[in-house]
Amino acid sequence: MDLTTLEINLFTEFIFDSFGYDFRNYAIPSFRRRLSRILELFSLNSLFDLKNLLKKEKSFFSEFLSEVTVNVTEMFRDPSFWEEVYTTVLPKISSQSEVIKIWHAGCSSGEEVFSMLIVLDKLGLLEKTKIVATDIDEEILKNAKEGIISYRNLDHNYLNFNTFDPDSTRRLDYYFEKSKKGLKMKQEYLEKVSFIKHNLVSEDPLSNFDLVLCRNVMIYFDEILQDKVLQKMHKSLYINGYMAIGTKESIMWSGIANKFDVENYEEKIYRKTTL
């Protein structure tokens, strides 16, 4: 049976009261799918059973958190976006700042961050860059810190990379070494990044960035929460700093739309023009 919207709302209230995590403004259709999937995964019959399990076993919560969030990601997702970052955004930032500060909000297992490290390396900008990558899900952050891309996901990562940079002198392998679980990004690149647990919904934004990326995170939020998080993104940027959202997301219906100029409409890159 389908989980009703009422059941889901009561459940998110319970999670908020008991664990302090606020899913009350997550988009219902995708949240419904996540919850149904969890019931199936743990052979539970209803949200009532899930609630009881969460009450009984406090340690289960981190597993729940991991499953309720969507962590699917890939390196160089939307190759044309990365081309724009490479040819326009980073060179512009580099010409206006001594140090480049980048925030990946909702970095999942890190593929977006690895892509950024590679692009920075190609531009010779790694030395002057600081990256912070955050996510609500501690389990997935562990993977990101390890920097491993599992062998079974290699194909489409290669495909994206080759579309982004068909005649690269440094192939993707240059940045990785073989390990048991998959390709592991070399430590000299990984150490440029601080991976930190951070909840975009309930915490203040980090601040003083030249570029923030929050891609394919807000699609799981309703319009009200999207607006709230966009305000935070805006706040976290220096004036003239850049914001990137997913290529199928829009800021059209948010109050902050008029505080940004469109840098690239197709790739959803904006520049903060007004405080």
Next chain:
Amino acid sequence: MQEEYEIVLIGGSAGSFQPIKLLLEKLPTEFTYSIVLCLHRPKNVKKGFAEALSIGISHTVLEPYDKEKILQNKIYLAPSNYHLLIDEKKTIHLSTEEPVNYSRPSIDLMFESAAYALKDKVVGILYSGANQDGALGMKKIKENNGLTIIQNPNESTVPTMPKSALSVTPIDLVLSSKEICSFLNSLCSKKKKVLKRFLL
């Protein structure tokens, strides 16, 4: 069966491009419902698909953004690499979660979300295709009193998809691609009589 359908959901995979293109070409300029397409395509065929569908038709096929509202008399296409879900307010929600039936967008996910949210306002049409995506979604549409239509398997280039639907749920209408065209034309309010003929 009722006649106040508001949204027509169309799923297709291998072999569906031609008949769906024909369908869009034969649409009247004014129709009183919305159309949302969920079509499988190679992952790197990203740009140009909506444009290809738009050639020679009086409407532009839109690739919607997340949280875009579905309007009457418009045609939407699920963007590649995202699932498309629909809620009670006919707002579109996109998701990057795992592929379902090896597919993203998945026809099942679109059908299921809309069936739950919009019940008997939904018409689901499933065309030719080589896998089983869409079958369970059709079942959900039927269970929620929507109308289910498949392209006649005898006429489908790859009949696996419409056949799988037939094997899991009753289907209201099994039609040739030409008949699907006339059916959608008759859905416009002015032509209720023709619609009745179909539903008898």
